[in-house]
Amino acid sequence: MIHPIARSQNTSHPLKRKLDEDSANHAVAKRQHVSTAQGVELEPLKKPSTLKHRHDNEAEVFAPSKQARTAPPPSILQLPNELLHEIIGYVPIEGLKAFTQTSSLFKEIAAPRYFVEADFEVPRPGAFWLSVCSGDCEALLLWRRTRAFSLPENIFFHMMSATDRELLALDIFFQSLPRLGDISTSVNLSCLGASFSSRVVASLLESIKGAGCPELTYSGNPLSQLSRVSIPRNLPRPAIPSRIKSLTVQSSILFAAPVIPFTFATLFHSPLTELILMDTHMSESQWTRLLRELHFSQLRDLEVDRQCSVKTLVTFLQ
Numbered sequence: 001m002i003h004p005i006a007r008s009q010n011t012s013h014p015l016k017r018k019l020d021e022d023s024a025n026h027a028v029a030k031r032q033h034v035s036t037a038q039g040v041e042l043e044p045l046k047k048p049s050t051l052k053h054r055h056d057n058e059a060e061v062f063a064p065s066k067q068a069r070t071a072p073p074p075s076i077l078q079l080p081n082e083l084l085h086e087i088i089g090y091v092p093i094e095g096l097k098a099f100t101q102t103s104s105l106f107k108e109i110a111a112p113r114y115f116v117e118a119d120f121e122v123p124r125p126g127a128f129w130l131s132v133c134s135g136d137c138e139a140l141l142l143w144r145r146t147r148a149f150s151l152p153e154n155i156f157f158h159m160m161s162a163t164d165r166e167l168l169a170l171d172i173f174f175q176s177l178p179r180l181g182d183i184s185t186s187v188n189l190s191c192l193g194a195s196f197s198s199r200v201v202a203s204l205l206e207s208i209k210g211a212g213c214p215e216l217t218y219s220g221n222p223l224s225q226l227s228r229v230s231i232p233r234n235l236p237r238p239a240i241p242s243r244i245k246s247l248t249v250q251s252s253i254l255f256a257a258p259v260i261p262f263t264f265a266t267l268f269h270s271p272l273t274e275l276i277l278m279d280t281h282m283s284e285s286q287w288t289r290l291l292r293e294l295h296f297s298q299l300r301d302l303e304v305d306r307q308c309s310v311k312t313l314v315t316f317l318q
Helices: 014-045 049-062 066-070 081-088 093-100 104-117 137-144 164-175 198-210 260-268 284-293 310-317
Strands: 129-133 154-159 186-191 215-220 246-250 274-278 301-304
Touching (some): 093 104, 198 215, 198 260, 284 310
Parallel strands (some): 246 274
């Protein structure tokens, strides 16, 4: 009896196995072909290594080195002073002014040339007097900041057409003087014209007094007729004692509203030995009211307007 051969379910025909292997190999080859094709398609989008290397070389050529980035830039200050003086000689006055504000070295080098161009005559140390006219105020401030600055015995300010700008420059100048210590400079201030305000004059006079100047002379255009002189009561003693010994005023601006605090603080709290009040435009009654409030223990010279009556003067001097 012939028995049929029992085949396992996992056993396949040799021909079928051959076909399956061929199919599997074909699928693998197809996948590899697709991947290779995709790689060829995408490869142009990638940066070639040679191109990247060339770009890196160019970046190294054009990019500054670390040492170049940290090195300080060349400076004109590295030039010798003789060459700097030659350069300054070709700079116009406005450029000279800018140079003096650049550095301390340029200030000392450019300042003498600037003074020549500005027609400002710098006094020698220990000079007897200095004359300052309109247009000299900026040069005066520059001179104050130089090493050659030295106060003369007398300063004459002649402002034929004074402006607020010029008087403010003088104000700044005198505000810087108290740092010098004891000052023996006499100030003569002549302000003409109508282009400045009495408020600026008041600030300037306060700065002159605060600088410690012992003598002050002021003259200027008369103001309109004063209607009344208002004498403040209980004037506080100034924080900085006044050193003014000689006060000469030839202008009615002394009794303008912004200047009155300076006027009476100076009259009441200064060791005055000489007092001259002229061209004040005050009436006889105003003079009587003013002198009635004043008392000077060291006064030697007194000169007032003729509107002040003799009787008022006699009463004041008793």
